[in-house]
Amino acid sequence: MTRRWTAPVPDPTPMAQQVWAHLWPDEPWPKNWCVEWVGFIRGTLGICWPGTKRIILSYGDAKKVDGVILQTLVHEMLHMRCGKRFGPKRNRWHSKEFYEIEHRLLVRIGLPPRIRYRRRRLASVTTRAA
Numbered sequence: 001m002t003r004r005w006t007a008p009v010p011d012p013t014p015m016a017q018q019v020w021a022h023l024w025p026d027e028p029w030p031k032n033w034c035v036e037w038v039g040f041i042r043g044t045l046g047i048c049w050p051g052t053k054r055i056i057l058s059y060g061d062a063k064k065v066d067g068v069i070l071q072t073l074v075h076e077m078l079h080m081r082c083g084k085r086f087g088p089k090r091n092r093w094h095s096k097e098f099y100e101i102e103h104r105l106l107v108r109i110g111l112p113p114r115i116r117y118r119r120r121r122l123a124s125v126t127t128r129a130a
Helices: 011-021 068-082 097-108 123-128
Strands: 032-038 047-050 056-057
Touching: 011 032, 011 068, 011 097, 032 068, 047 068, 056 068
Parallel strands: 032 056
Antiparallel strands: 047 056
């Protein structure tokens, strides 16, 4: 029989609300939103689901000491707050403007910034030219 994974902190929402209050002090926590732990998420550190009003974070990555889970929480909170209001139609969720705002928020709370702009793959560009 396999044991089912359980999070050591049942509800990280109150801690996320404290981060929200620091980032956006004039705005209340959005109604009915919650933050939850999962054991591991393959291929990502967190997910924001606006339809169900949830942010899911990888507990396996939260155990790392480099602050990556807090960076992920800020990233997902930015999705929660702004949705897809940034950038061109083809990539509104992760546009250059999105990452510039994320950079400023990370600096505000004292974390090292991470900016990942999307770039076109050279392989697809050279294939089209041929």
